[in-house]
Amino acid sequence: MLTISKTLYDQIVDHARKDHPDEACGVVAGPVGEGRPERFIPMLNAARSPTFYEFDSGDLLKLYREMDDRDEEPVIVYHSHTATEAYPSRTDITYANEPGAHYVLVSTADADDAGPFQFRSFRIVDGEVTEEEVEVIA
Secondary structure, X not given: OEEEEHHHHHHHHHHHHHHOOOOOXXXXXXXXXXXOOOEEEEEOEOOOOOOOOOEOHHHHHHHHHHHHHOOEEEEEEEEEEOOOOOOOOHHHHHHOOOOXXXXXXXXXXXXXXXXXOEEXXXXXXXXXXXXXXXXXXX
């Protein structure tokens, strides 16, 4: 289960809405080994695409060095889908390289009448996708 603060939840959703119609992407870092998301880090979608996201390699290297310096790790890797449901695509699954991370997808499309967005979390390990419950706390 992913337990996330309302503040972080809102920041991820706001980023997804702001970058629409392009996919938004980013990371939420937390202390190494604790699995607790704490620091919101919105990233630029270097692909600037409504159907694909890509972290800029320079920005990603800088982020990982910064997390190392702060004894942090990526707890959440998030991105948005602008025209489809919030479920990992084959490409998302292929590029999921953080087995300990929660992969959060936000859909800014109202594809299933569930409202203006969906917020879902998954574990992706060795190509296997498992959806998990999301608990939003104050």
